[in-house]
Amino acid sequence: MFRNALMTLSVVTAGCFCAPPAPPPPPQVMESPDAGVGASARGNLRFKGPERLVNDVAAALELRADQVCTELGQYQCAGQVHNVALGGVDPYGPGLYEPSGITAVTTPLVVDRIALSACARRVDADLATPQTAVVFRGVPLNGKKLANADGAELPAVIGELTRRVLLREPYDREVSRYVQLAKELDASTEAEPARAWMQAVCFAVVSSTESVFY
Amino acid sequence: MRRLLVVSLLAAGAAQAKPPAGSVFCAKYPTSPECVGKQPSCAYCHVAPPQRNGFGAAIEANLAPGAPRPLSDGDFSMLLPGALTAVEGLDTDGDGATNLVELQRGTLPSDASSKPLDRACQGDENPQFSVCRYDLKYAYKKVLLDFCGASPTFAQLKAFAARPSDDDRKAFLDAEIDRCTATEFWQGKNGQLWKVAHPKIRPVGSLKEGEDPGAIPLADYYDDYALFAWTQTGDRDAREILTADYFVRRQTNPTRYSKVTNLASQRVDAAHRAGNMTTAWSLTYFVMFTALPRNAASQMYRAYLGLDIAKQEGLYSVPNEPQDYDAKGVAAKECAACHATLDPLSYPWRNYNGISSEMFATRYVPNRIELGFRNEAPRITQIPERGVIFNQPVDDLRGWARVAADSDAFAISTTTDYWKLLVGHAPKPDENAEFVATWKRFKNDHQYRVQKLLHDIVKTEAYGVP
Known part of the structure; x- marks a missing residue:
């Protein structure tokens, strides 16, 4: 009995430390649309605003909403510090009962701030515990570098990220652009090219127009 | 000097806005979007009374020219239709649309940025959206964002697309609206319903009594939010926001609202209560x-x-x-x-x-x-x-x-609140036909049930055509 339990534990433990994490499924890359693509007749694009933006980023990157972005490590970026810049209201204090209805000069800065914070946290977690990585899983590393920028793993994680954030498969143009970025970072003087690539790709997707408007 | 004063007073009188103007206008143009359940405001002809905008100035020039001012309300009402006819063919704001076309289409004849739009489908096929007709997949994403506060997942979106028919997808959308309107995002503290209520209640944190008290606690406006949320959810009559002789208690974690006869924080007796108009905060x-x-x-x-x-x-x-x-x-x-x-x-x-x-x-x-x-x-x-x-x-x-x-104005105002929340803007002239049909259904068919109004708005082209 005890021996069986020990063997089971050994197998489980071995599985945890030895089996490489499986990369995401390969993307069904779509052909990039050309300039003649049918345009919206209404053009009624809406900015997600503070709650929806944070909820979506948190869900896509599997973070808690309060982990997405904080200032000084304790004040929520979207809900508190930058709420109005993100189109929120502040009814009880300054009496801002309705959103301004337009995005402010600082709105893009705050979106970038939130995207970068969330992506850094996701990448840190995925690199720290690759066995439980959520987005950047199964990417072989060579020290601080990507082991093979031409491998199938990079398109796989690009696909995973695009499906999670943009709810679609990636276009061929997006895949080639992000793979090219990996090669350029690898050839640069960047101290941690793999981490920098993961953060940059995540940031590009999460802060894209397609991600923050609906 | 004295003569100058008399002239100034006459001029001020002559330029005074005429409250009968709206009803005369609507008698002449009953099908104008400005006249369906409402009347044009003074701002239709005035920058701010007595100053006229371009359209108002054109009417003034054709309104009994040479006759002494001010005109009596009777003379004004009799002569205004002729003056309106005289300016129908003009384009006073120079936007390319005649005044008559703008009156008929519901755009402003004194604002060049407000003109009829004739939208046409352009370009090739769009792989992501059905840009020329109601797109159920697009609507599904919007419904989850608007009512639940977060997008669907990729898998949920695929599952939605894989449903057997459009009718099935529509039924699923209706079910999702009902599911999401029960969430904290919709009806909880500071949720979407509270956001609709902010400009009505106009809270002031420093004067708050009870939960989250301010420095000078005078009244608890969370009671007002509770009554608002109650009347806007479930199978309830939204008019009770003005007519209720009861109060609503809010419980938290999760948020629940319940009807009560009295609340310690409210003092008006039942015989004189009129919903949120007579709360302690109001x-x-x-x-x-x-x-x-x-x-x-x-x-x-x-x-x-x-x-x-x-x-x-x-x-x-x-x-x-x-x-x-x-x-x-x-x-x-x-x-x-x-x-x-x-x-x-x-x-x-x-x-x-x-x-x-x-x-x-x-x-x-x-x-x-x-x-x-x-x-x-x-x-x-x-x-x-x-x-x-x-x-x-x-x-x-x-x-x-x-x-x-019971007024049309209440039905229009309530519908406008949710139209703005869900479509993202007040109804535009080219959305007017859908908007009018929607508020009329809210009033007549749905007997002021906001829950049913929400389903109707989601079904409009203004909401579901990308």
């Missing part, structure tokens, strides 16, 4: 220390009927008004155009006390004016409790609430 903040609380009346008119008197909206002048019982000078010509509507609108508040007396704070007090304000002006005790709203006499505030709640 009387504290909008009546405050005033004998004749015009601010309370105008705020309720604005918040629940969508009519902002400060923008010359919803003017229904009452003959022989304003009487100026409180001697504020409102009978002056410059003031009377609005106060002939506003003062009779305010009289039913005469016995609702704000915070002018601690003993009677936020209560209905018979003879309130006589008890607390009799020395403020010689005729002040003559303020009647009877008032007038939409040209209908009412005995008291509950009568006011009944007329207001």
